Amino acid sequence: MKQNSHIIPSVVKDQRLIAQRRQQIVEGAVRLFIQKGFHKTTTREIAKECGLSIGTMYEYIQTKEDVLYLVCEYIHTQLEQRLRESVSDSDSARESLKKSVKNLFDTVNEMSSLIVLIYQETKSLPKDLMSYVLQKEEEITRIFEKILLRGMEDGTLSVDADSVKLMAHNIMVIGQMWAFRRWALSRYYDIEEYTKRQMSLIFEKLIPRGDEDGNRSASS
Amino acid sequence: MKQNSHIIPSVVKDQRLIAQRRQQIVEGAVRLFIQKGFHKTTTREIAKECGLSIGTMYEYIQTKEDVLYLVCEYIHTQLEQRLRESVSDSDSARESLKKSVKNLFDTVNEMSSLIVLIYQETKSLPKDLMSYVLQKEEEITRIFEKILLRGMEDGTLSVDADSVKLMAHNIMVIGQMWAFRRWALSRYYDIEEYTKRQMSLIFEKLIPRGDEDGNRSASS
Amino acid sequence: MKQNSHIIPSVVKDQRLIAQRRQQIVEGAVRLFIQKGFHKTTTREIAKECGLSIGTMYEYIQTKEDVLYLVCEYIHTQLEQRLRESVSDSDSARESLKKSVKNLFDTVNEMSSLIVLIYQETKSLPKDLMSYVLQKEEEITRIFEKILLRGMEDGTLSVDADSVKLMAHNIMVIGQMWAFRRWALSRYYDIEEYTKRQMSLIFEKLIPRGDEDGNRSASS
Amino acid sequence: MKQNSHIIPSVVKDQRLIAQRRQQIVEGAVRLFIQKGFHKTTTREIAKECGLSIGTMYEYIQTKEDVLYLVCEYIHTQLEQRLRESVSDSDSARESLKKSVKNLFDTVNEMSSLIVLIYQETKSLPKDLMSYVLQKEEEITRIFEKILLRGMEDGTLSVDADSVKLMAHNIMVIGQMWAFRRWALSRYYDIEEYTKRQMSLIFEKLIPRGDEDGNRSASS
DNA sequence: AATGAATGAGTTTTCATTCAT
DNA sequence: TATGAATGAAAACTCATTCAT
Numbered sequence: 054m055k056q057n058s059h060i061i062p063s064v065v066k067d068q069r070l071i072a073q074r075r076q077q078i079v080e081g082a083v084r085l086f087i088q089k090g091f092h093k094t095t096t097r098e099i100a101k102e103c104g105l106s107i108g109t110m111y112e113y114i115q116t117k118e119d120v121l122y123l124v125c126e127y128i129h130t131q132l133e134q135r136l137r138e139s140v141s142d143s144d145s146a147r148e149s150l151k152k153s154v155k156n157l158f159d160t161v162n163e164m165s166s167l168i169v170l171i172y173q174e175t176k177s178l179p180k181d182l183m184s185y186v187l188q189k190e191e192e193i194t195r196i197f198e199k200i201l202l203r204g205m206e207d208g209t210l211s212v213d214a215d216s217v218k219l220m221a222h223n224i225m226v227i228g229q230m231w232a233f234r235r236w237a238l239s240r241y242y243d244i245e246e247y248t249k250r251q252m253s254l255i256f257e258k259l260i261p262r263g264d265e266d267g268n269r270s271a272s273s
Numbered sequence: 274m275k276q277n278s279h280i281i282p283s284v285v286k287d288q289r290l291i292a293q294r295r296q297q298i299v300e301g302a303v304r305l306f307i308q309k310g311f312h313k314t315t316t317r318e319i320a321k322e323c324g325l326s327i328g329t330m331y332e333y334i335q336t337k338e339d340v341l342y343l344v345c346e347y348i349h350t351q352l353e354q355r356l357r358e359s360v361s362d363s364d365s366a367r368e369s370l371k372k373s374v375k376n377l378f379d380t381v382n383e384m385s386s387l388i389v390l391i392y393q394e395t396k397s398l399p400k401d402l403m404s405y406v407l408q409k410e411e412e413i414t415r416i417f418e419k420i421l422l423r424g425m426e427d428g429t430l431s432v433d434a435d436s437v438k439l440m441a442h443n444i445m446v447i448g449q450m451w452a453f454r455r456w457a458l459s460r461y462y463d464i465e466e467y468t469k470r471q472m473s474l475i476f477e478k479l480i481p482r483g484d485e486d487g488n489r490s491a492s493s
Numbered sequence: 494m495k496q497n498s499h500i501i502p503s504v505v506k507d508q509r510l511i512a513q514r515r516q517q518i519v520e521g522a523v524r525l526f527i528q529k530g531f532h533k534t535t536t537r538e539i540a541k542e543c544g545l546s547i548g549t550m551y552e553y554i555q556t557k558e559d560v561l562y563l564v565c566e567y568i569h570t571q572l573e574q575r576l577r578e579s580v581s582d583s584d585s586a587r588e589s590l591k592k593s594v595k596n597l598f599d600t601v602n603e604m605s606s607l608i609v610l611i612y613q614e615t616k617s618l619p620k621d622l623m624s625y626v627l628q629k630e631e632e633i634t635r636i637f638e639k640i641l642l643r644g645m646e647d648g649t650l651s652v653d654a655d656s657v658k659l660m661a662h663n664i665m666v667i668g669q670m671w672a673f674r675r676w677a678l679s680r681y682y683d684i685e686e687y688t689k690r691q692m693s694l695i696f697e698k699l700i701p702r703g704d705e706d707g708n709r710s711a712s713s
Numbered sequence: 714m715k716q717n718s719h720i721i722p723s724v725v726k727d728q729r730l731i732a733q734r735r736q737q738i739v740e741g742a743v744r745l746f747i748q749k750g751f752h753k754t755t756t757r758e759i760a761k762e763c764g765l766s767i768g769t770m771y772e773y774i775q776t777k778e779d780v781l782y783l784v785c786e787y788i789h790t791q792l793e794q795r796l797r798e799s800v801s802d803s804d805s806a807r808e809s810l811k812k813s814v815k816n817l818f819d820t821v822n823e824m825s826s827l828i829v830l831i832y833q834e835t836k837s838l839p840k841d842l843m844s845y846v847l848q849k850e851e852e853i854t855r856i857f858e859k860i861l862l863r864g865m866e867d868g869t870l871s872v873d874a875d876s877v878k879l880m881a882h883n884i885m886v887i888g889q890m891w892a893f894r895r896w897a898l899s900r901y902y903d904i905e906e907y908t909k910r911q912m913s914l915i916f917e918k919l920i921p922r923g924d925e926d927g928n929r930s931a932s933s
Numbered sequence: 934a935a936t937g938a939a940t941g942a943g944t945t946t947t948c949a950t951t952c953a954t
Numbered sequence: 955t956a957t958g959a960a961t962g963a964a965a966a967c968t969c970a971t972t973c974a975t
Contacts, residue, residue: 065959090396092312096945108948108961117945172453173396176310176389191457216470218461223474226450227443233392234442237411241438250436254443257478285934316970328936328973337970505938530836532752536966548940551967612893613836616750616829631897656910658901662894663887663914670886673832677851681878690876694883697918725955756949768952768957777949 057192058126059185061119064112074113077103079127082120087166091121091174121174122182128167129189135160136196146204147260153200154255157228158248168232197221204259211261220259227251277412278346279405281339284332294333297323299347302340307386311341311394341394342402348387349409355380356416366424367480373420374475377448378468388452417441424479431481440479447471497632498566499625501559504552514553517543519567522560527606531561531614561614562622568607569629575600576636586644587700593640594695597668598688608672637661644699651701660699667691717852718786719845721779724772734773737763739787742780747826751781751834781834782842788827789849795820796856806864807920813860814915817888818908828892857881864919871921880919887911 063071081103085094096117100107114120139156140149161168175186198221204210205217212220231238231247238247283291301323305314316337320327334340359376360369381388395406418441424430425437432440451458451467458467503511521543525534536557540550554560579596580589601608615626638661644650645657652660671678671687678687723731741763745754756777760767774780799816800809821828835846858881864870865877872880891898891907898907 067959070959092397095943106961107946108963109959111946112959115946169396173393176393177312187456194457213470219458219467219470222450222454222458223447223471226446226454230442230446234446236407237414238439238442247439250433250439251443254478258474287934290934315968326936327971328938329934331971332934335971507938510938532837535964546940547966548942548968549938552938555967557966609836613833616833617752627896634897653910659898659907659910662890662898663911666886666890666894667883670882674882674886676847677854678879678882687879690879691883694918698914727955730955755947766957767950768959769955771950772955775950 057185057188059122059182061114071113075123077105078110078113078120079123082124086124086170086174091177118179118182121178125171125175125186128171132160132164133193136193145209146200146207147209150200150204150210154224154252155248158231161228161231162244165232165235168229172233194221194225197224210259212259224255277405277408279342279402282335291333295343297325298330298333298340299343302344306344306390306394311397338399338402341398345391345395345406348391349413352380352384353413356413365429366420366427367429370420370424370430374444374472375468378451381448381451382464385452385455388449392453414441414445417444430479432479444475497625497628499562499622502555511553515563517545518550518553518560519563522564526564526610526614531617558619561618565611565615565626568611569633572600572604573633576633585649586640586647587649590640590644590650594664594692595688598671601668601671602684605672605675608669612673634661634665637664650699652699664695717845717848719782719842722775731773735783737765738770738773738780739783742784746784746830746834751837778839778842781838785831785835785846788831792820792824793853796853805869806860806867807869810860810864810870814884814912815908818891821888821891822904825892825895828889832893854881854885857884870919872919884915
């Protein structure tokens, strides 16, 4: 696997300490970024919020943008972890997809503000850091891509080969949409309702004809 | 209909002049916001870009955020106008939806950077201005909602009444997704391919059973 | 003549105002740099000392180093002007040299702290600005070079052609030395004494044999 | 002789260790100060360059300025040592002067950057440390003063008693000038040429009339 | 109406020094 | 003795906004 993360230099040597302090920094920063956004949050506020002196904080990062990068990386890591949990090779691809899409909706619901944060602040990263973050986003999307491909093989999902990438992105976007359109959607749907309707929409298309939900490709 | 736009006070009285100058401001600002984002653009740069002195610019706005609001309003107005153009009451709802979804994809493709701008910078507006912008977004979504409702009535579209809002939002998001995921999608699809695949996905679900594409609901 | 000065961009347009404000800045900065040196003087102190707000000061410069450059340029301009005053083409070269060396000593004496400032802070300039300043120093040295060359032609001074540059530099350094070694020299000599002794040293070598001081190259 | 050096307190007791560590510090610091100057060099950089941890370094100094003092002292010590080497009581004063002036030029040539360093950074020392450094500079100058005085006694040099101090300073300055005006001089002279011309200038004045170069006061 | 010089609070970042281990 | 993480005061510079002309 290729290296997918940027190494932020630190003045401090002790790797364990670096990890711990950066965790502190991220946790403080996330809270503030959600409230006020990246630009309206000052470095001093971040330091205060995470219980470090400004000087100490700067021993673990180089610029304010590094904090944003750490935050994005953290969110993506959380997201990826949650999504991978629900995928098991012992399930059929269709089963796997069902679980993981359901899981996606739940996760987005819970990480709502974090998802919005990623959507809105990624562009504030310097070019090189941004590309790492986008790469990560793609990697996460690939989780669904892989399930779809598996479904093509085991015959439990029907997708046009050329639409696999697109479907994976659709799933991601429809999931995340609950976060960034919540302001409108939550007036009419709660997360269960939302999940149910969107899942049926997604699976309508994906389930092979004559193969009704819950059946194992039956008596054809 | 309720008033859906915020009135930004101006020192200048001549309404025609106000409109003209603000147009200048918006055009300059849009260019810069796309390049560097709202926060990294200075008011001086905006003034320069739109050919006004900083003092003059401030005769037509009150704060930098007003410029962002004007920009958002402008983008939404453009978008709405483009989307309304393709809707005609003489078409069947299904026909209408087809045209307008196609049109949505084209428009998003052309206004790509503007769509992304709205997605990323809306949150920088002060609360009250933001709500105007979100309202506008909802109004635009309602274009599709109305077509869907019309389709329920004229029988050319099949949607569950409770899913109408959701479908309208889905359409909007799948359209805009071409803008904010272009970095990933354009490696595999061009806009035609994207449009074709996404439309078939959307309509699969919406077209009444036994009523294949191109037919007018008939019984044959 | 080649351009020998760096143009520092200013946000302000009015050239007259720029000149006036920069004069203010230089005057304030010189006082502080002499007292505490460039590095230990803060931009806020400079602004305060010259009666401008920090924001206003920065409308006329780009960086703190620009202030140093302006100061160096100012000092050199003062120095050059003073030195050129004493040179007249109607005098013999020897006469001219005598006057201008005397004048150099007087000037260095009066501008003592400024001379020391140049010696000590030039190296704090960024490379490109430094080269302008060194160029200026060379130009000033050329004043003496020219007189020496004239002396070779009119026969009132005897120098080896290849030593002309060197002698010019020697004169400059022996002049400036009164500034940067004053801490030691002034315990034993006052400026008159210093001038008298150093001049006789310089001229001993330069006066053609048999041509005693005060004579006009006359007969014999 | 009076004590001419400042004692910098150290937490460490072992004098041998102190000397050794300070030597390390000076060597590292000199390299950096030459490159970037005193103010632009950080204590961390110094520590790194000399292979000590920042904490350890501070066991041997009290402030950053102490490092500068140590550096100045080191340079002066080097300089003084080199200059004293060439002086022998068995030579005539004139011979001695010749050797030591020649030696001065060579030394300045080799220690060029160090000489410039002293010239430019001495002023950054706190008052009390600076006076030690200036004292040292004077002591070195006294080397030449003594030779001149000896020349007055043994008749091999002709100087006005009141000019002795001045001549000694002149010699020093003309020597050091090769370092701090190298940027201009080296375009026209190399060190040999420079030495030859400056020596003849210095000695012209100093050699008793009728006593040509190389002669021992001959026939009188 | 238009101009653009003036303002200063606020921002990020640095770095000499300390001190617990 | 040696280490290096912690500290926070202080620095340079920016920029939205105002207001006299």
